[in-house]
Amino acid sequence: MSDETKERVAKAIARAGVCSRREAETRIAQGKVAVNGRRIDTPATLVGPGDIVTVDGRPLPDKAPPRLWRYHKPVGLMTTHKDPEGRPTVFERLPPEMPRVISVGRLDLNSEGLLLLTNDGELARRLELPANAWSRRYRVRVHGTPTEDHLARLAAGMTVEGVRYGAVKASIERQQGANAWMEVTLTEGKNREIRRLMEALGFSVNRLIRVNYGPFALGALPPGGVEEVVPKVLRQTLGAEIAAQLPSAAAEGRERRRREQAGDAPPPKPRPDKPKGDAPVPASRRKPPKSHRFDPDKAGRLKAKKP
Numbered sequence: 001m002s003d004e005t006k007e008r009v010a011k012a013i014a015r016a017g018v019c020s021r022r023e024a025e026t027r028i029a030q031g032k033v034a035v036n037g038r039r040i041d042t043p044a045t046l047v048g049p050g051d052i053v054t055v056d057g058r059p060l061p062d063k064a065p066p067r068l069w070r071y072h073k074p075v076g077l078m079t080t081h082k083d084p085e086g087r088p089t090v091f092e093r094l095p096p097e098m099p100r101v102i103s104v105g106r107l108d109l110n111s112e113g114l115l116l117l118t119n120d121g122e123l124a125r126r127l128e129l130p131a132n133a134w135s136r137r138y139r140v141r142v143h144g145t146p147t148e149d150h151l152a153r154l155a156a157g158m159t160v161e162g163v164r165y166g167a168v169k170a171s172i173e174r175q176q177g178a179n180a181w182m183e184v185t186l187t188e189g190k191n192r193e194i195r196r197l198m199e200a201l202g203f204s205v206n207r208l209i210r211v212n213y214g215p216f217a218l219g220a221l222p223p224g225g226v227e228e229v230v231p232k233v234l235r236q237t238l239g240a241e242i243a244a245q246l247p248s249a250a251a252e253g254r255e256r257r258r259r260e261q262a263g264d265a266p267p268p269k270p271r272p273d274k275p276k277g278d279a280p281v282p283a284s285r286r287k288p289p290k291s292h293r294f295d296p297d298k299a300g301r302l303k304a305k306k307p
Contacts, residue, residue: 007046008047024055066234115210136189139207165193167187
């Protein structure tokens with residue numbers, strides 16, 4: 001078997017959803033990983049489809065297609081699988097029917113909002129890469145009165161305790177007594193970046209909510225709620241490489257029907273009966289006029305009105 005068909009063992013472990021690539025490297029260094037029954041000590045070991053990789057004595061699970069979930073993280077949960085101080089974690093609160101997942105980035109104990117979860121460690125690494133240039137948008141409540149001068153300092157980039165932070169886009173939503181709500185957009189996402197920048201400006205953050213991660217939005221997802229991103233959206237958003245690993249639309253439909261028959265998934269909601277005869281159509285079911293419908297293919301290509 002040529003090396004072109006192989007990949008590094010740490011990457012194979014991450015792709016199987018066992019853990020992140022970094023954690024896989026740690027387990028390899030601890031002697032917990034074996035290939036074909038032989039313990040290895042370097043994450044650069046190459047493995048192929050015919051190799052048997054075990055982690056803590058258990059073989060890697062069959063590779064499942066990449067999946068992604070939106071999760072509304074509440075305050076008070078750690079973004080880790082096991083907290084040494086015994087604090088509750090995000091993964092302890094997920095529905096029991098979910099597979100083992102890892103997070104895309106983190107939100108600290110006192111932060112809330114959108115957290116992406118995936119069963120694919122390699123996908124998590126890709127979504128975290130700064131090369132994606134995906135912005136993270138937050139709503140931030142600070143104690144104090146921010147001004148345009150503060151916004152200009154953020155936009156110019158700042159150095160705090162020897163750490164250089166790039167330009168941060170920020171705006172003031174409203175002043176509410178001694179507090180102010182701000183909208184802050186990051187592209188770097190360094191550890192505790194918003195809190196450290198606000199402290200450097202003389203403000204303390206008393207609430208921090210992530211509302212967007214790249215093209216994915218928190219929307220109306222309630223605290224503690226979790227919702228899978230459908231494969232169609234993944235194909236459109238994450239490119240050809242990920243799309244090639246996802247099931248086709250037909251296969252996706254067959255799998256959904258299989259899960260419904262096995263009782264592993266709720267059946268689709270029945271469509272309401274159409275009104276009979278001359279019965280009026282309820283307002284909630286009327287289609288909006290064409291002028292009120294959004295057509296993404298025509299967006300930005302509106303024709304000028306004739307004089």
